[in-house]
Amino acid sequence: MRRTVRATRYVTPLREGGSLPGIVEADDDGTYVVKFRGAGQGTASLVAEVVVGELGRLLGIRVPELVGVDLDPEIGRREPDEEVQDLLAASAGLNLGMDFLPGSVGYDGLGWTPPVTEALAVHWLDAFTANVDRTWRNPNLLVWHRALWAIDHGAALVFQHAWPDVDRWAARPYDLAQHVLGPVVAQASRAQAADADAHLAGLVTADSLGEVLALVPDAWLLGMNAALGDDRPAGAWRDRYVEYLLARVGGARPWWPPLHGVAA
Known part of the structure; x- marks a missing residue:
């Protein structure tokens, strides 16, 4: 992440998310939706948030600014909710903040839809990173100033929980039949899908x-050691993520339904 802020006030929990994110005010006068390192998914979900969020930005997708949020557990002592107290106490140190977009609304596909090119980019990113969380049940898309913004990528990069054979992961098909942008993507021609695939894949390099x-952050990568019984340094974890993502973007990319018809 490019910068770090210090949490000054915990405002309210967002109970729509299984990891209990919360709205937090910080010392830069900003307001952030914070994902906490003490949540059940551990630091792996924070790694996914940064990697997939910043990949989205690289691909031209609008993603709110991501920042590190330094949390003093003393903030939690004033919270009446015991579950929130426990979460904040377990999350001392560096957490992940996403810029809060005031007045944004969840994407519902009614009355306004994004351009096909933008829908293709989000669709491609989700297939590439195996994001299991962009359906109508949980769209994780916001509309802000009549533009589409992608949020919440902690459920992507499913390989990081078991690290299967890299070639098997690279060819893994992905069912996007319930993808929230499926109706928009269906309007694209095969030529548009092919052009989008070639352009987006070309941006993903070593x-x-x-x-x-x-x-x-190193600390989030090193959190994988405790979860998986490993002892790699942070640099080795970075290299491993690059290896798996490069393997998936290379070759024919059979995992993208609009181009190949896999699991569509």
Whole structure:
């Protein structure tokens, strides 16, 4: 992440998310939706948020600014909710903040739809990163100033929970039949889908992935060691993520339904 702020006030929990994110005010006078390192998914979900969010930005998708949020657990002592108290106490140190977009509304596909090119980009990113969380049940898309913004990517990068054989992961098909932008993407021609695929894949290189992984704090990567019984240094974890993502973007990319018809 490019900068870090200090939390000054916990405002309210957002109970729509399973990890209990919360709205937090910070010392830069900003307001952020914060995902906490003490939540059940641990730091792996924070890694996914940064990697996929910044990949989205690289691909031209609007993603709210992501920042580190330094949390003093003393903030939690004033919270009446015991569950929130426990979460904040377990989240001392660096957490993930996403810029709060005041007045934004959840995308519902009614009355306004994004341009096909933007829908293709989000659709492609979700297939590439195996994001299981962009359906009508949980769209994770906001409309702000009549523009589409992508949020909440902690459920992507499913490989990081088990690290399967890299070739098997690279070819893994992905069912996007329930994708929230499916009706918009269905309007694209095969030529548009092919052009989008070629353009987006061309942006995902070893160098660009290295720049994205450099934005992930060492401490979150090292949290993988405790979860998986490993002892790799942070740099080795970065290299491993780059290896898996490069393998998936290379070749024929059979995982993208609009181009290949896999699981569509």
